[in-house]
Amino acid sequence: MRIDGRKNDELRAVDIQRGPMEYAAGCVIISTGNTKVLCSASIDERVPGFLSGSGQGWITAEYSMLPGSTIPRTSRENRRRGRSQEIQRLIGRSLRAGADLSKLGERTVTIDCDVLQADGGTRTASITGGYVALHFAIQELVVKGVLPNTLMLKNVAATSIGTSGDQVLLDLCYEEDATAGADFNVVMAEGGEFIEIQGGAEQSTFDRATLEKVLDLGEIGIEKLFTLQNKMIRDI
Secondary structure (H helix, E strand, O other): OOOOOOOOOOOOOEEEEEOOOOOOOEEEEEEEOOEEEEEEEEEEOOOOHHHOOOOOOEEEEEEEEOOOOOOOOOOOOOOOOHHHHHHHHHHHHHHHHOEOHHHOOOOEEEEEEEEEEOOOOHHHHHHHHHHHHHHHHHHHHHHOOOOOOOOOEOOEEEEEEEEEOOEEEEOOOHHHHHHOOEEEEEEEEOOOEEEEEEEEEOOOOOOHHHHHHHHHHHHHHHHHHHHHHHHHHHHO
16 A cells, blocks of 8 residues: 555546636646646747747746745755756656647747645646646637647646556655655657656666556556546636
């Protein structure tokens, strides 16, 4: 039995709600267990210099853990700090992988992911919630007549998996993550395509059979996340 009573292949309770930021093009708060992340999307009518004149758009991300999101208090981070920079790059490239940027035009969508409360899986929650915020931003461009539809997007979601002894566990809370023998982050696009697999041994090595279980559990969890994303998008 896991710390919180879940089965090995069971996600924590996931909830996605429309966020409070009136001036963001898209905004949601995603909760995965006790982890809560505010994801907002802003649109800028220009692109980075290397894309100027290309007709292609860009999606980027910023990530931060807010003071009070952990015990003890987290210092207000500089966004260039190593861990935050690595995570925001993961979020950005994951969301770009699910988008046809040639259909966005020369504009940039920035996804801001601010961790309100951290209990493991903040980067994967940021990707899953970030996609919904991105979808709402693109939907706003459709409403304004700038884009014809939202078909340039493919759902993107992510979850964590870890090992404990000979067990493989889906969607780790902080205590499980801190004691995992090996841990992984899996990012997928709807349709069964993998975008990124991060992972490595923390306290013990793992074999190929374990890696196969990790990918299988990742697919199980992420399919459920796609369903939740689509319900949120339909209900608004």
